[in-house]
Amino acid sequence: MGIIVQKFGGTSVGSPERIKNVANRVIQEVSAGNQVVVVVSAMGKTTDHLVTLAAEITSKPSKREMDMLLSTGEQISIALLSMAIQERGFESVSYTGWQAGIETEAIHSNARIENIQVSKVSQSLSEGKIVVVAGFQGISSSGDITTLGRGGSDTTAVALAAALKADKCDIYTDVTGVFTTDPRYVPTARKLQAISYDEMLELANLGAGVLHPRAVEFAKNFEMPLEVRSSLELENGTIIEEEVSVEKNLVVRGIAFEDQITRVTVCGLPNELHTLSTIFGTLAKNGVNVDIIIQSTTNQNQTNISFSVKTPDLHDAIAVLENNREALSFEEIQHETGLAKVSIVGSGMVSNPGVAADMFQVLAQENIQVKMVSTSEIKVSTVVEQENMVKAVEALHEAFNLSAVEEEKVKVRS
Amino acid sequence: MGIIVQKFGGTSVGSPERIKNVANRVIQEVSAGNQVVVVVSAMGKTTDHLVTLAAEITSKPSKREMDMLLSTGEQISIALLSMAIQERGFESVSYTGWQAGIETEAIHSNARIENIQVSKVSQSLSEGKIVVVAGFQGISSSGDITTLGRGGSDTTAVALAAALKADKCDIYTDVTGVFTTDPRYVPTARKLQAISYDEMLELANLGAGVLHPRAVEFAKNFEMPLEVRSSLELENGTIIEEEVSVEKNLVVRGIAFEDQITRVTVCGLPNELHTLSTIFGTLAKNGVNVDIIIQSTTNQNQTNISFSVKTPDLHDAIAVLENNREALSFEEIQHETGLAKVSIVGSGMVSNPGVAADMFQVLAQENIQVKMVSTSEIKVSTVVEQENMVKAVEALHEAFNLSAVEEEKVKVRS
Structure with missing residues (x-):
């Protein structure tokens, strides 16, 4: 008994038949005695159809009109x-977004939610109504309609849940939860019963794809428990919350991976105080997203800087560097494509300093060369050859005991 | 040089290609030095598609959600x-309607505009922008989206023009103007250069179909000149304004007609003070629209009342009467289907009392029996057999000289 926010994505509402199924899921929660707010995305095909219409009018539509x-x-x-x-x-x-009081920045196509005026939604809940809110959209202070960008409906749901002080926010997707790794590649991948915000953030940022990082961040800031669950199956999903006591014994909680990575190395840079900030400032200003960064100093006067980019961004990255060759004063640019990133994630790493070493040992045993390394408190990322990606994931999944069946009891939820 | 409001219907914006044509028409007026507000309807197929989606969900959608x-x-x-x-x-x-400040009654699917807050539209015009406004829709005082019902976009355009104190409101349609009668039936039908609000109102109500009566009423109240013109042809259309000096010499300005009419006669009603109000009050309360009404008293105690309805409404009309047989205490109901209504319209009739007689004479010469008659200050309607409808219209069009080429000069408009 409480307030529950449910979010259903574009596939879940893709046809009148599926919309009726969603209605059933909503009514189940209401019949269990809860007040329910439902956040929905556009029907699967609608957005494509609208984008096509716009493309027939202009190749460069204004963001406001989009x-x-x-x-x-x-x-x-x-x-x-x-x-x-x-x-x-x-x-x-x-x-709609504006009716539900979703106030955003005055930025089109990728606005952030600044505030939510919940009075209208709260009033309707108190009148016993099920409130259905449009995800992905809001209104700017000038009264223009804005959209939130990728994963926007997730963010709408979490932000509304926080503003309403809801008990829980359920994210319904086409998977049954968050897995130790991608089950399409590793058959022994196992659904997690629970995971912490930080772990989910690392997994979301590393391409696990079930939840948008911005939504997880929002949930973490407001300590809003999330559940990722299936819109088709009735089983429990994965709870995302601050304290995950039930599975604390596992140091590594999940393995994320991503192919199509390229390593770029800029050789012969002057070894100066501003070299790093100049090079990455220039790339950022030109819209090139860089992931892992490594600096290796070869002698007192010169340094090499390597970074990883997504392979489709390689051309842009090199063009930006070449265009600024004079300011950056490097000798040459090298690059290696056909790479992949494999990362282990787990909040238990903080108190287990040997985890990175364990990971390197597993990879070495499999004859997999590590090209780049990057670590945070709760993850270790390595760049390896793309052809070794799945082999690396399988070996790590096995070595860190991720396919073991969970023995802890988790409280049964409705 | 001034403010012009243009309205384009669903057919005019039916495809990306047509939308580009509309853009050209808009830019023509802007290039001539005018400030332009454009009101548009939904693309032709969109509404049908949305109605189909709703029908797959429910057979009785709430009006608010529709x-x-x-x-x-x-x-x-x-x-x-x-x-x-x-x-x-x-x-x-x-x-959108709410952004343009179109405030309506809190009634769904058929709201009336109550007020327009034009500051946003005015501000954008003064910044040199072309303002594109969604027709057919507004916002109620409770912040709900409302729609205006049939012909709603015409009304939006006229109301906006009045609120902006525009110089003119152009209604673009798939015909080139208002005709003396329907050219699909009478080849000699002629486009009128100008017509008064009242004449247009009678023609609009009589099914001429180019302009919604509510929009004409609005224009009359605010003395806003309208022009009905083609979205495809560049020629001048028909001006609708208060004073139509140029064609005053013609008593009859147009002939409207409508088939599928049925006459219902309620026989043997008590000849009492409240008989009329009881019978038509009952029909109205049950949603049956009645057009022409005739009462004929046969003796001191009994009376017969005839009225015309659209044939598809006949079943409802009879059911309502039968359900209230006791209260109404009539003897029997007769009806005659297969009828049509033919009406002549012209503000010159006010000062020409013989026009109705002329009409009856023309019909008599053609051997056309008149089943019912109804007159107003500027129109005479007759009900005739449907098979005689076109013959009646042709004879009247000829007799009242409507196919004569206009000899008056009308000022040339841009």
């Missing part, structure tokens, strides 16, 4: 879901 | 038109 156009997608979903709930005999009301 | 759903149609149009204008190198901004 937000105006795309925000109709969620508006269609909320109206249809609200109808489906009413058809089942329950009271329901739909709200 | 308004939420359907209002996305115009929002798509405004975004795309604004992009098309920007693509041509002009500044443009789109506004």
Whole structure:
């Protein structure tokens, strides 16, 4: 008994039939005595259709008008879901982003939520209504419709849950939860019963793809428990919360990986105080996202700097460097494509200093050369050859005991 | 040089290609030195698609949620038109109904505009922008999205023009103007250069179909000149304004007609003071729209009342009467289907009392029996057999000289 925010993505509301299924899931929570706010994305095909229409008009649509156009997608979903709930005999009301009081920065296509005026949603809940809110969208202080960018509906759900002081925020997806690693590659991958915000953040940023990092950050800041669960299966999903006592004994909680990585090395840079800030400042200003960075000083006057980029960004990265050759004064640029990133994540690493060494040993035993390394308090990332990626993940999954069946009891949830 | 409001319907914005054509028409007026506000409807197919989606969810959608759903149609149009204008190198901004300050009654699916807060639209015009506004929609005082019902975009355009004190409101349609009668039936039908609000109101109510009566009423109240013109042809359309001096010499300005009419006669009613109000009050309360009403008293105690309805409403009309047989205490109900209504309209009739007689004479010469008659200050309606409808219209069009070429000069407009 409490307030629950549920979020359903574009696939879950992809057809009238699926919208009716979502209505059933919503009504289950209401019948269990909860007040429910549902956040939905645009129907799967709608966004594609709208993007195609815009492309037939112009190749460079203004971001304001794209937000105006795309925000109709969620508006269609909320109206249809609200109808489906009413058809089942329950009271329901739909709200667009601006009606639900989702106030954002005045930035189009990628705005951040600044504030939520929850009075309207709260009022409707207290009147016994199921409230259906459009995800992904908000309103700027000038009254323009904005959108939140990738993963925006997740963020809407978590932010609304925080603002409403909800008991829980359920993210419904097409997977049943967060796994120790991608089960499409590693058959012994196991669904986690629980995971901490920080671990989820590392996994989300490392491409696990079930939850947008911005939404996890929001949840962490407001200590809002999340559950990632399936919109089709009834089983429990994965709880994301601050304290994950039940599985503390496992040092490594998950393994993330990503292919299409390229290492770029800028050789013969002057060994000066501002070299690093100049080079990465220039790349950032030109929109090139860099991941792992390594500096190796060869002699007193010169230094080499390596960084990893996604392979599709390689061309841009090299062009930016070449265009600034004079300012950066390097000797040459080398690069190696066909690489992949493999990372182990676990908050237990903080108190287990040998984990990185264990990881290197496992990889060495498999004859896998480590090209780059980067560590944080709760993760170790390595760059290896792409052809060794799955072999590395499998070996690490086995070595860190991730496929073992959990023996701890987790409290049963409704 | 002034402010012009243009309205384009669903067919005019039915595809990206057509939206680009509309952008051209808009830019023509801007290039002539005018400030332009464009009101658009939903793309032709969008509304049908949305209605189908709703029908797959429920057979009885709530009106609030239907308004939420359907209002996305115009929002798509405004975004795309604004992009098309920007693509041509002009500044443009789109506004939904609520953003444009269109405040309505708190009634869904058929709200009336109560007020327009024009500050946002005015501000954008003064910044040199072309303003694109969603027709058909507004916002209620409780912050809900409302729609205006049939012909709603016409009303949005006229109301905005009045609120902005625009010089003119152009209604773009798929016909080139208002005709003396329907040219699909009468080849000699002629486009009118000008017509008064009242004449247009009678023609609009009589099914001429180019302009919604509510929009004409609005224009009359605010003395806003309208022009009905083609979105494809460049020729002048028909001006609708208070004073139509140029064609005053013609008593009859147009002929409207409508098939599928049924006459219902309620026989043997008590001849009492409240008989009329009881019978038509009962029909109205049950949603049956009645057009012409005739009472004929056969003896001191009994009376017969005839009225015309659209044939598809016949079943409802009879059911309502039968259900209230006791209260109404009539003897029997007769009806005759297969009828049509033919009406002549012209403000010159006020000072020409013989016009109705002329009409009856023309019909008699053609052997056309008149089943019912109804007159107002500026129109005479007759009900005839449907098979005689076109013959009646042709004879009247000829007799009242409507196919004669206008000899008056009308000032040339841009």
